[in-house]
Amino acid sequence: MDFSFTEEQTLLRNSVQKYLADNYTFEHFKKISRCEPGYSQKDWKQFAELGLMAAPLPEAYGGLGGGPVDTMVVMEEFGKALVVEPYVSTVVVGGGFFNHGSTDAQKEEWLNKIAAGETIIAFAFAEPQGRYNFADLTTTAKKDGSGYTISGQKAVVLGAPWADALIVTARTAGGQRDAKGVSVFVVDKKAKGVATRDYPTIDGLHASEVTFENAPATLIGTADDGLKLIEQVTDEAIAAHASEAVGAMKVLLNATVEYSKTRKQFGVPIGKFQVLQHRMVDMFMNTEQSASITYMVTLKLGENEVERKKAASAAKVQIGKAGRFLGQWAVQIHGGMGMTDELNVGHYFKRLTMLDTLYGNVDHHLKRYAELG
Amino acid sequence: MDVTFTPEEEKFRKEVQDFLAENLPKLGKTSRRDFETKEDFLGWHRILAKKGWAAPHWPVQYGGTGWNVTQRYIYNEESARAEAPALLPFGLTMVAPVIYTFGNEEQKKKFLPRILSGEDWWCQGYSEPGAGSDLASLKTKAVREGDHYIVNGQKTWTTLAQFADWIFCLVRTDPNAKQQEGITFLLIDMKTPGITVKPIIVLDGAHEVNEVFFDNVKVPVENRVGEENKGWTYAKFLLVNERSGIAGVARSKKAIERLKEIGRAEMIDGKPLISTDDFSRKIAETEVELNALEYTELRTLAQESKGQMAGPESSILKIKGTEIQQRITELTVEAIGYYAYPYDRFFGDNEYAPGPDYATGQAGHYFNMRKVSIFGGSNEIQRGIIAKAVLGL
Numbered sequence: 001m002d003f004s005f006t007e008e009q010t011l012l013r014n015s016v017q018k019y020l021a022d023n024y025t026f027e028h029f030k031k032i033s034r035c036e037p038g039y040s041q042k043d044w045k046q047f048a049e050l051g052l053m054a055a056p057l058p059e060a061y062g063g064l065g066g067g068p069v070d071t072m073v074v075m076e077e078f079g080k081a082l083v084v085e086p087y088v089s090t091v092v093v094g095g096g097f098f099n100h101g102s103t104d105a106q107k108e109e110w111l112n113k114i115a116a117g118e119t120i121i122a123f124a125f126a127e128p129q130g131r132y133n134f135a136d137l138t139t140t141a142k143k144d145g146s147g148y149t150i151s152g153q154k155a156v157v158l159g160a161p162w163a164d165a166l167i168v169t170a171r172t173a174g175g176q177r178d179a180k181g182v183s184v185f186v187v188d189k190k191a192k193g194v195a196t197r198d199y200p201t202i203d204g205l206h207a208s209e210v211t212f213e214n215a216p217a218t219l220i221g222t223a224d225d226g227l228k229l230i231e232q233v234t235d236e237a238i239a240a241h242a243s244e245a246v247g248a249m250k251v252l253l254n255a256t257v258e259y260s261k262t263r264k265q266f267g268v269p270i271g272k273f274q275v276l277q278h279r280m281v282d283m284f285m286n287t288e289q290s291a292s293i294t295y296m297v298t299l300k301l302g303e304n305e306v307e308r309k310k311a312a313s314a315a316k317v318q319i320g321k322a323g324r325f326l327g328q329w330a331v332q333i334h335g336g337m338g339m340t341d342e343l344n345v346g347h348y349f350k351r352l353t354m355l356d357t358l359y360g361n362v363d364h365h366l367k368r369y370a371e372l373g
Numbered sequence: 374m375d376v377t378f379t380p381e382e383e384k385f386r387k388e389v390q391d392f393l394a395e396n397l398p399k400l401g402k403t404s405r406r407d408f409e410t411k412e413d414f415l416g417w418h419r420i421l422a423k424k425g426w427a428a429p430h431w432p433v434q435y436g437g438t439g440w441n442v443t444q445r446y447i448y449n450e451e452s453a454r455a456e457a458p459a460l461l462p463f464g465l466t467m468v469a470p471v472i473y474t475f476g477n478e479e480q481k482k483k484f485l486p487r488i489l490s491g492e493d494w495w496c497q498g499y500s501e502p503g504a505g506s507d508l509a510s511l512k513t514k515a516v517r518e519g520d521h522y523i524v525n526g527q528k529t530w531t532t533l534a535q536f537a538d539w540i541f542c543l544v545r546t547d548p549n550a551k552q553q554e555g556i557t558f559l560l561i562d563m564k565t566p567g568i569t570v571k572p573i574i575v576l577d578g579a580h581e582v583n584e585v586f587f588d589n590v591k592v593p594v595e596n597r598v599g600e601e602n603k604g605w606t607y608a609k610f611l612l613v614n615e616r617s618g619i620a621g622v623a624r625s626k627k628a629i630e631r632l633k634e635i636g637r638a639e640m641i642d643g644k645p646l647i648s649t650d651d652f653s654r655k656i657a658e659t660e661v662e663l664n665a666l667e668y669t670e671l672r673t674l675a676q677e678s679k680g681q682m683a684g685p686e687s688s689i690l691k692i693k694g695t696e697i698q699q700r701i702t703e704l705t706v707e708a709i710g711y712y713a714y715p716y717d718r719f720f721g722d723n724e725y726a727p728g729p730d731y732a733t734g735q736a737g738h739y740f741n742m743r744k745v746s747i748f749g750g751s752n753e754i755q756r757g758i759i760a761k762a763v764l765g766l
Contacts, residue, residue, distance in 0.1 A: 126711045133641075199726075266506075357706075363707070
């Protein structure tokens with residue numbers, strides 16, 4: 001039994017930590033997320049130079065041959081700094097689809113670019129009626145010569161305003177919610193027939209509503225059989241975001257404990273009040289449990305399908321509940337200050353709240369977990 | 374024991390319903406986002422003032438309606454059901470009762486009619502950077518110089534001070550007395566030289582609160598309510614008034630109705646979200662709590678109608694009322710799924726945000742509503758009051 005990191009992983013953490021401490025302050029986050037284009041191209045380049053994009057990808061395609069633990073290390077630090085750059089959608093989701101599902105030629109074409117930080121990918125899967133069901137699709141793809149054309153509408157595509165390519169789920173056969181008949185495509189965002197409406201999200205990211213009208217698309221993996229691949233890749237993304245959430249929770253816990261030691265009311269630091277002490281102990285326990293389940297899901301991503309799915313859903317449930325608890329109580333204990341845009345606390349609360357929604361909330365994953373037996 | 378309404382009370386309900394049906398459409402503004410300017414907030418106030426209904430809780434001689442407790446309950450319930458805008462409490466519910474209870478005749482004559490008509494906008498100068506839950510530790514000081522006080526210091530979390538004509542302030546007039554004993558209640562004209570208002574943006578992006586700075590602000594002694602150094606008594610009186618309005622039962626009922634509508638419109642695997650056990654039980658749980666709170670409030674009102682002042686147990690109304698309000702906003706965000714993401718303030722007045730109309734602004738509202746368990750005496754303070762004053766701990 002060993003939960004220690006390798007020397008490479010420790011070096012990776014140190015270099016991310018150092019870069020973010022020097023360059024990615026809370027003020028920097030506010031500035032870049034609120035000005036065009038909404039993220040920092042400079043930071044994106046630097047992340048690539050630090051090898052963060054290459055870290056989890058295979059060596060054969062420009063990667064460093066790491067894996068989910070490397071992603072976990074990077075994402076916890078990103079969570080602590082409220083990083084807005086589309087790392088997960090590009091490296092974990094984009095990289096995941098090509099790595100697990102695509103032909104060697106596609107791997108050659110895409111993974112090298114991803115590893116070098118030369119492309120941004122967004123994942124267009126949600127639809128207005130579909131909620132958290134990846135198979136509930138009205139977007140359709142039709143065979144067209146050697147490729148496909150896609151038509152339909154995708155909702156809240158995170159990172160899409162900056163993306164070069166979109167990975168799009170669409171129905172190629174079967175009824176609207178059938179498991180069979182779901183396929184995955186890559187679409188050039190500049191292609192004819194792709195229209196976007198871009199906007200900021202409440203947690204400081206950017207997203208688009210994307211409409212496809214006979215847009216040219218290239219298949220990833222096997223036609224009609226994409227659901228398994230989607231679940232595998234999104235379970236990996238869930239693990240990455242779990243780690244991001246843990247990073248955010250750690251910041252909220254520390255900020256709250258420190259505040260309670262300095263903020264005086266009734267002549268004593270408010271941290272002396274037992275009711276607040278116990279609440280902060282609960283925040284601590286929630287954070288530790290979340291860190292533990294993040295280890296679990298990260299280590300189980302390579303196991304059989306049922307084990308992997310259960311671990312991912314377990315993580316979503318734990319992280320969703322803990323994120324809400326941490327966010328709400330961090331604000332409450334900070335009082336009015338916690339309500340302000342000026343202090344970082346509210347921003348972590350918002351990020352954690354939205355992370356509960358992403359890829360399905362607590363209810364969705366409790367049900368998925370229970371159904372897996 | 375009887376909770377049915379008499380035929381006269383039902384007649385009154387009809388009168389209120391008719392009035393609302395006739396007048397609310399004149400406003401043309403209903404959604405939360407529509408409330409940005411001073412006029413947005415005052416529109417409904419002016420209509421009610423014309424009708425004579427702006428301040429049902431005031432004594433008749435100053436412009437109250439003379440309604441009994443049941444009529445006021447009916448009026449509040451119908452207003453909430455029709456989604457009439459809530460009137461701002463700072464003038465009508467907070468400072469006015471202090472003025473007509475503790476103020477002198479001149480103050481009553483000068484201020485009450487202008488509060489009633491909406492001519493004067495009031496804000497509350499209570500909290501300070503170092504005095505939140507521990508309000509009595511406030512430091513803003515007022516020094517008597519002839520027939521004026523000179524005020525120096527800072528207030529914070531001052532709601533909508535950017536529009537205010539007047540601020541009612543707690544200031545320290547005797548720095549040597551025990552904390553609660555050296556405080557005075559002053560009414561200050563916001564146009565007085567030396568007052569600066571600085572916005573505080575809150576986490577949903579709204580400019581709702583402010584810092585207010587006082588730099589050698591001259592306040593005539595005639596603007597002091599009651600006696601010097603007795604301000605804490607008036608402040609406490611006001612806080613109890615603030616608390617009894619905060620349960621918001623009727624508005625929460627309406628919000629649950631809205632939540633159910635969203636639950637019927639949102640789909641999960643082709644079926645309405647509300648048809649799932651997970652979601653419908655969460656709504657039911659919240660509704661059960663609200664039922665209990667409604668009867669807790671009715672018991673308080675019944676006591677009040679017998680002339681007994683609401684006691685410290687009325688802190689229940691604040692705690693449970695705000696917890697229920699927060700729970701409803703939380704469930705609403707759960708209900709709308711991915712359309713919680715778009716930042717509503719980015720979109721212009723004539724532009725629709727992505728997603729269904731009912732989703733717009735809901736996440737922001739959830740974040741914004743975290744304030745209700747903090748302000749008006751935090752829920753921790755309220756629990757402390759019950760522990761001490763009710764349970765004798």
